[in-house]
Amino acid sequence: SQTIHQWPATLVQPVGSPLSLECTVEGTSNPNLYWYRQAAGRGLQLLFYSVGIGQISSEVPQNLSASRPQDRQFILSSKKLLLSDSGFYLCAWKGVPGLAEEQFFGPGTRLTVL
Amino acid sequence: DQQVKQNSPSLSVQEGRISILNCDYTNSMFDYFLWYKKYPAEGPTFLISISSIKDKNEDGRFTVFLNKSAKHLSLHIVPSQPGDSAVYFCAASKGGSEKLVFGKGTKLTVNP
Numbered sequence: 001s002q003t004i005h006q007w008p009a010t011l012v013q014p015v016g017s018p019l020s021l022e023c024t025v026e027g028t029s030n031p032n033l034y035w036y037r038q039a040a041g042r043g044l045q046l047l048f049y050s051v052g053i054g055q056i057s058s059e060v061p062q063n064l065s066a067s068r069p070q071d072r073q074f075i076l077s078s079k080k081l082l083l084s085d086s087g088f089y090l091c092a093w094k095g096v097p098g099l100a101e102e103q104f105f106g107p108g109t110r111l112t113v114l
Numbered sequence: 115d116q117q118v119k120q121n122s123p124s125l126s127v128q129e130g131r132i133s134i135l136n137c138d139y140t141n142s143m144f145d146y147f148l149w150y151k152k153y154p155a156e157g158p159t160f161l162i163s164i165s166s167i168k169d170k171n172e173d174g175r176f177t178v179f180l181n182k183s184a185k186h187l188s189l190h191i192v193p194s195q196p197g198d199s200a201v202y203f204c205a206a207s208k209g210g211s212e213k214l215v216f217g218k219g220t221k222l223t224v225n226p
Contacts, residue, residue, distance in 0.1 A: 032212050043218035044158070044203060051212060059213075088158050094212070096154045101207050103158030103214055 002027035006091050013113055019064075021109050023091030026072065028085040033074040034103060035066055038088040050074060064071040086113045105107040117141045118206050120217035125187040127226055135220050137204030140185065148214065149178060149189045152188045152201045162189070168210075170179040 003026045011017060025031055036049040044058045048066035056066050064084060067075045074091055088110050092103040119138045127133045137147075145166040150158035164171040164178045165185070172177050177190045191198055204217040 034140065034213075043214040046213060046216075049212060088155075091156075101214070102148060102160050102161060102163060105150075108157050110155065 002093070002095070002104065004091060004093055004104060004106040006089075006109050009107065011107045011112070013081050014084060015113055017085055018110070019076070019081050021076040021087070021089055021091075021111075023074040023076075024072055025093045028072070028093065028095050030071060030098055031095050032103075033068060033072075034092040034094070035074065035076050036090040036092065038090065038108075040087070044090070055068075062064055065110070067105065071090045081113045083113050116148050117216050118144075118204055118217040120202075120204055122130070122160075122219070122220050123218070124195075124221040125170075126144060126223045126225060127194050129196055130193045133189075133194045133198065133224065135189040135191075135202050135222065137189075139187075139206050139210065141206070141215075142185070143208040144215075145209050146207045147178070147180060147187050149176075149203045149206060150186045150203040151170055151198075152203060154209055165178050165184075171179055191222075194222075195226050198222060199224045 005024050032051050034049045036044045038044050049057050050068040064078050088108050090108045093108040094103045127151050148163040149161040151161050152158040162173050162176045162178050169180050180187045192214050201219040201221045203219045205214040207214050
């Protein structure tokens, strides 16, 4: 069966510090991978998605970036965090591109920027 | 431009009664719709989906209804249980897209 991992679970960072959140998927090959953010009281905002190694699509201009160095690894980064980057970050995967539509989410990372 | 709308931010029902969560969409190209359930500090969990070629899909206590002419779908939970208390997200996709578009969610509270 497939599982998705995210770490860390919680993170408190000062403004201006760098960020690296990691997501890995097990039990599937060549998944689509996604980064979402849920800000307080808001819905799920798609930040980035990837259909393959090194292929990143950005949905929202911001100071975040994403990378996919391996088939089942997706990383969310920032060089300098802003207060507005606080939120709940979710990684998701989808198998069989073009067919099944369901995305499956990881447990999330709660980021607080102070 | 919000393409998927959940106009009720919250809903409260009694245990054993029916919960009806609503979702409207504006993009007629959407052809697949999903519902997710989310507990605080956890990732959303996929609940049920429906293709635009159907108007109803049922899975246990959960039924999703799709009205394409009205661009409206709803999730019925019968009977509601306290463990159903969570935020429910509606999502939609269109053929050929690798993305889902989510609504802002409805917080359901089921009172014992």
